[in-house]
Amino acid sequence: MSFPGQAVQRAWHLVDASNQTVGRLAGQVAQILRGKHKPTFQPNKDMGDYVVVINAEKVHFSGKKWNQKLYRWHTGYPGGLKERPAKDMLERKPEEVLKKAILGMLKRNNLRHQSIEPRLRIYAGPSHPHTAQLPLDSTIAIPSPPRARSGDFHFGLASYNSQNTVGMDPSKIPLQTKKA
Structure with a gap:
């Protein structure tokens, strides 16, 4: 099923993350980044849109995840395993909490690394530099909580x-x- 002669048209979506649960929001943003919401979706092609997420510092976790969920990484040196709870991660880097959740829902392949990741823009507050790309009546693609x-x-x-x-x-x- 190919669509010859049709170029991929990429839209821009503005998503307000305030009062949203991290996992539910990440699942829907990942679908938009891949392009699964389009009728011309092909799993081996880059069909997705741009997504601008604002208010990333106001996301929620369900249950006791604020204290129990750990973000781990390794520095590359012996004994260099670092970990940080979600509460501290939100204080230091609020964009990373949402970015790790969204990218964790995408397959780790060249399509993700080269094409999908650069189209995700996350900002901690309500201001962003993409007002020119967004349509005037930019509707939020994610439903309310x-x-x-x-x-x-x-x-x-x-x-x-x-x-x-x-x-x-x-x-x-x-x-x-x-x-x-």
């Missing part, structure tokens, strides 16, 4: 329309009436 985290979680039933009704006696919950 789950509703349980944002506070408007319900079970999909009409009677459970707010946090106050969860755990109450079902007979005391007022039913909504339809207005014709």
Whole structure:
């Protein structure tokens, strides 16, 4: 399945990482970098888009990963194994936490090293130098966090329309009436 005569058109995506879980965000950004969201995707071709991630310092981990997750590297000298917990890594290099998660979800091959990695731009704060490349109505490609985290979680039933009704006696919950 080839598409002769069509050049790869690369779009720019702006992703706000504030209030996002690292693994969920990394999985979706990795898909965009590879180009799997396009109908013309080919696994052996470089089809992906550019991704600019802002607010990398405001990401979240689930569970106890802030203290238990360790980032390890070796200096190359005997006894040179270094490690740092995720909490310290976020304070020192907030971009590296997200970069390691995103690149860890991609295959380690020449396509990744030469083509995909340079298209990922991560910034700790909200400012970035890529406003000229992004479209005027740059929409965020990543969906918002789950509703349980944002506070408007319900079970999909009409009677459970707010946090106050969860755990109450079902007979005391007022039913909504339809207005014709």
